[in-house]
Amino acid sequence: MLGERLDAATMVVHLLGGPYVSIGARRVDVPEGSKRLLAFVALNDGRVSRRHAAGTLWPDVADLRAAGNLRSSLWRLNRHCAELVDADKATLTLREGVLVDADLVSAWADRLEAGVATGPDLAVHPSGTAALDLLPGWYDDWVLGERDRLRQRLLHALEVMSARLAEVSPGEAVSAALVAVTAEPLRESAQRALIEAHIAHGNWGEAVHQFTAYRRLLAAELGVEPHPTLTRLLLPVLVRAVR
Known part of the structure; x- marks a missing residue:
């Protein structure tokens, strides 16, 4: 239902029916403690501030504890999913080339509504x-x-x-x-x-x-x-x- 032809090495974050990650036809499960972090970054256009992520995902704990939870969640995520999220002192970003299925289906809907759908879009x-x-x-x-x-x-x-x-x-x-x-x-x-x-x-x-x-x-x-x-x-x- 998406119309895209993805390369065998393309990494996709699946939020529809997920979250999980695929690399080509291979499914990679996300550690339980890292799912919310991955989903939050993916839903925010693949880029979010560390402070915003920590405050949203762990709102009921002190800032230092929330920041520590974020570091642990990020470490587990990248350990299991091949450095999926890049991080610096201020920002979390999906690695370049990583796609998000919600973005793909939104683009598919755009093409249909604009009347420019191709053959694969109509499958x-x-x-x-x-x-x-x-x-x-x-x-x-x-x-x-x-x-x-x-x-x-x-x-x-x-x-x-x-x-x-x-x-x-x-x-x-x-x-x-x-x-x-x-x-x-x-x-x-x-x-x-x-x-x-x-x-x-x-x-x-x-x-x-x-x-x-x-x-x-x-x-x-x-x-x-x-x-x-x-x-x-x-x-x-x-x-x-x-x-």
Whole structure:
């Protein structure tokens, strides 16, 4: 779902479904005590002050203790992950050439939304909804806002991707929309993308089935009806059914 062709030696920090590190096809697990430090640096554009990192990651201890915790965490990280983070007296920086998967998927979403996606950008990968969860199970304040922002961007990109694919490969369009619908069943724009993909594929029965299931879900969860524009997509079939 990213479109990038990465070199076998490329090091990537994975925050979606992570954190962990990959070097080509090889996965490298991050020491438990260093995961939050790596994620914090990666989410801050790969560069952060030591004081800010220590104060954010260890807010309930004295400054000297927090600085010591940071040094220990950094030592364990670089010992297991090949000098992943460069450090001087003031700053922590991801080593040059290290990529972050959250940045890669953001760039992928940018290309889709700008209408400049290439062939690899339109490939639906089997990772599915797992690729939408930034640092799952983490509830730090510095994670929550970024998780929601990135998730919304990726869901919208999947809808755009489905619309693009509907013109050339309706089956793949269905697959892309299904990822978004599975992640957020109440999201009407995702349901619309899936219904439109079914129609593009000529599967009117599947489209009606999806609409009916969504209508029931909305009624049960929110007590509302789908937007009239969604209903109008199925008018050709619904009118014949009434007749």
